[in-house]
Amino acid sequence: MLQAIGLTSTPRRDLPPVVDDLTFEARPGTVTALHGPAGAGKTTALRLMLQLEPGRGVTYFRGRALHRVAHPAREVGVLLGDVPGHPSRTVRSQLRMLCAAAGVPGSRADDMLRAVGLDGARDQRIGTLPLVMDRRLGLACALLGGPHTLLLDEPGARLSVRESAWLYELLRAHADEGGTVLYTTADPRDAARNADRVVTLEEGRLVADQDAADFARTRLRPRVVVRTPYATRLAAVLAQESRAARRSVEVVAEGGNHLSVYGSDCATIGESAFRHGLLLHRLADETGDTGDSVVPRQALAPAPASIPGPSPAPEGPPAALSASEAPDADVAATAEEPFGATVADPDRPLPVTEPRSASAPEPAKVSVEAPEGSPAPDSESPPVLDSALVPDVDPDPLPAVQPPRRSPLWPVRYEIRRLLGVPSTPLVVLGVLFVSVVISVLLARNGRTPLPATLAAWPGLSPLPPAALGAGLIGAFSFGEEYRYPALTTGRGAVPRRLGLLLAKLAVAAGVGAFLAVLVVVADREALRFVYGGQLVPVPHNWPGLSANWFGLVIGCAWAGLLGAGVFRAAAAGVAAVLAVPVAFAPPLRHVLAAGPGRSVAGLPGRLRGLMSIEWSTAADRWVMGALKVVGQPVGVALALTLTVLLCAYVLTGLRGRARW
Structure with missing residues (x-):
């Protein structure tokens, strides 16, 4: 049972609240329509129930508030408007990504595609879907976790009659299995025809709560x-x-x-x-x-x-x-x-x-x-989809889904599928490789650039090498796409701000940055060998310190882009945070550190080894010293300070949401 108690939206600019003290309930096994004209507060009421809108009141889903539900995808399925997601992502990739977030097997995506009649469109991109297929995909996303309650905002709007009949038959089947269905509509005939109970709103207030028969008789x-x-x-x-x-x-x-x-x-x-x-x-x-x-x-x-x-x-x-x-x-x-x-x-x-x-x-x-079921379209009606694209299938009983077991790998799997499901990631990697190889070959031609800078493709005029910029851009997309195409926030409140997802994004961004760092160095080295011969690329004796410096720079830029986009909710802010490190922060620190240190940290690895009673090799000593040199560099200090400030800002601004991952 869904119980909404005292829902009141926060008024803005001395205006009355859009929803004012709304209290009603939707019973299991029934279809409830939230009816009212445009501007009555129907969508705002749904957003208040999902904790997506600031306001007062509480909504209980089978006796529990949403932020106390262990598995939100098992309790609530949501469809608010069009399907949220990156337009370049395929239908199957979108569902598999949400499967990872809900903790259900990836095979559930194929089952849902067959259940809603989109099995033949699994490789079609979301941005190219017509209205009918987009609505069916939205239902598949809402039903992915096998929820008990469905919340839908105008699900039949602008659909043909055949598609509307199919949709409401699916909702009726869900209610007949004991589920709770609540949907909004502005058409009283739609509410009387398809709902068991009608809750009527007017100017954000409850004016009637009736059975469908009573509503039809009085309205x-x-x-x-x-x-x-x-x-x-x-x-x-x-x-x-x-x-x-x-x-x-x-x-x-x-x-x-x-x-x-x-x-x-x-x-x-x-x-x-x-x-x-x-x-x-x-x-x-x-x-x-x-x-x-x-x-x-x-x-x-x-x-x-x-x-x-x-x-x-x-x-x-x-x-x-x-x-x-x-x-x-x-x-x-x-x-x-x-x-x-x-x-x-x-x-x-x-x-x-x-x-x-x-x-x-x-x-x-x-x-x-x-002819029945095939209305002629006019300039205002939605396009009628060919039956070959969306077969006219009866809604079969949905496949059962086993209760998921909470695992820390859920957000990691989600982030990996999110990263690999869009074309921007391989395009950035290929662009970084191409630019790095070209710059590296040009730098080696004059013979005056040191070998580490040549392998990193880092000319003196550039604030950062292409690998660091590419890693920062991929990190910025990590949170930037979450807020531009919010696939998670619609159904589970403030999930992208949760700590589990943050740690998963940091881990995946670090992995992508390390992979990009290795890939660029290997590609540049092989390009120099091919163009100038093998004698130009000897292995330097201090390669552990250089490697630590290189990995720290690329991974730090990836994290700076990620946290910057997470704090300011835009990918452009993440890129600006990456560029601010060498442009705004590193030059002042370089002047401060120009006088040179008064004391040296030489021998610190040996003292650490004695303190912790741990035996390690000489190579480990060199790696520790390399890491210390990275921290001691102006860019390293600026990067560390930037990451610290962004992480603190993220914690203060982002981790106050109550919805769980």
């Missing part, structure tokens, strides 16, 4: 929609016949050649039109909304003129409808029950859905309608 009103070039004559005929038969019928002109008739049916209106020789282009049962229309009336048709007639029946809404209260004839309607199927309009194609009850009588149809 929706059956009507007959007519489109004819003789709208005025037909309205007069219907009003005259209703007075003669002493029936309560109300006829409202919706503008142009559209009429809405309340208190009658398709058969009666069709017979009246036939007797008087009036041509009908459309005749269909619909359900009108008695509340505020989701789409402004002025955007659809001119203000309707009410045609006088007898007073309506005592039940239902008032007889006289103003222009703003008149039902909308151009939004999805129902055909066979008060909140059933819709019938397409030849002028403005509308989707056609199958009715929920097969026993309902078939309404009379006079006009020629679009």
Whole structure:
């Protein structure tokens, strides 16, 4: 069960809160719709439940707050808008990355692709997915961990009727298995047709919490929609016949050649039109909304003129409808029950859905309608996807997932898959190799550059070698992509700020930096051997110290880029942090250290060995001395200070979130 208690968003700029003291519950085994017009606070309410929005209140998922749930992916599945993720990542790579974050096997990604009908699009990139496939991928991401509760924001918006029916059938199957489903919608007919319970919001406050049947009875009103070039004559005929038969019928002109008739049916209106020789282009049962229309009336048709007639029946809404209260004839309607199927309009194609009850009588149809399930697209409707790309499959029961066991390798596997799933990583590595080889060959040509600088491809004019810049750029992308394409924050609060993910990113960034450092030196050495011969590249006698210096520089730049992007939430800030080390911090330190040290640390490895009673080789002594020399260099000191400041800033600003990894 989901229980939202006292949800209140933080007001901004002396404005009232978007959500004000919202309290309701969504029961397991049911589909609950959070209904309200645009701006009612539906999305903000979902974000408050997920701790993504500042505010007050608490939400319990089966009796536990989200930050106390050990495995959030097993408890809550979320779909807020489009699928979050890097547009260059493939569908399968996205799901496998989220599998690592949720602690489920990677094979779960293939199972979910088959379950949502995207098995044939596993290698397609997210940025190229049409709306239908993007929505199916979002459902696969939400269901990846086998959650008990689903939170979805407008899941059926802009979908065709066939896709909407498939989606709500999948949600219904999840609820039938004992899960809790909560989704938002602005269409009252959608809520009445697909939900078991409807929670209505208006200006951020709860105004009703009803069963779907009660909501439909109080909010929706059956009507007959007519489109004819003789709208005025037909309205007069219907009003005259209703007075003669002493029936309560109300006829409202919706503008142009559209009429809405309340208190009658398709058969009666069709017979009246036939007797008087009036041509009908459309005749269909619909359900009108008695509340505020989701789409402004002025955007659809001119203000309707009410045609006088007898007073309506005592039940239902008032007889006289103003222009703003008149039902909308151009939004999805129902055909066979008060909140059933819709019938397409030849002028403005509308989707056609199958009715929920097969026993309902078939309404009379006079006009020629679009084929069922295949509405003709217009300029505002979403593109219809070819059935070959997204097969029309019934939602099968989702494969069961075993409860994951918490492991410190989850964030490491996630980070590795995130790093290798985008093309930017290999492109940066290849670019660094190419630039390093070219610079190294050019530096060796003049013969005045020392061998270590030649192998590192570090000319005197450049603040950093290409390998260090490339490592810093990859490190900056590590957190920069998390905030630009937040694949994790939507479902699990402030996960990218957690300590486990930070340590995983630091470890992976160090591994990538070390790999890049070795790769650049090997590539430059082989290029020099090929161009100038082997005698130009002897092994220096102080190679341990040089190696420690080189590894420390590249890995430190990778960490500086990572922490800079993590603190300022942008990859550009990470690159700026890397460049600030040699440009802003190293020159002042070089002047401070120019006088030379007063004392020497010679013999420190031997004293450490005696203190810890550890026997190590002479090579270990050389490595320790090399590391000390790295720390003693101006760039090393500046890099160490930068990393310390960024790490402290990250801890102070980032580790206050309560959501767990």
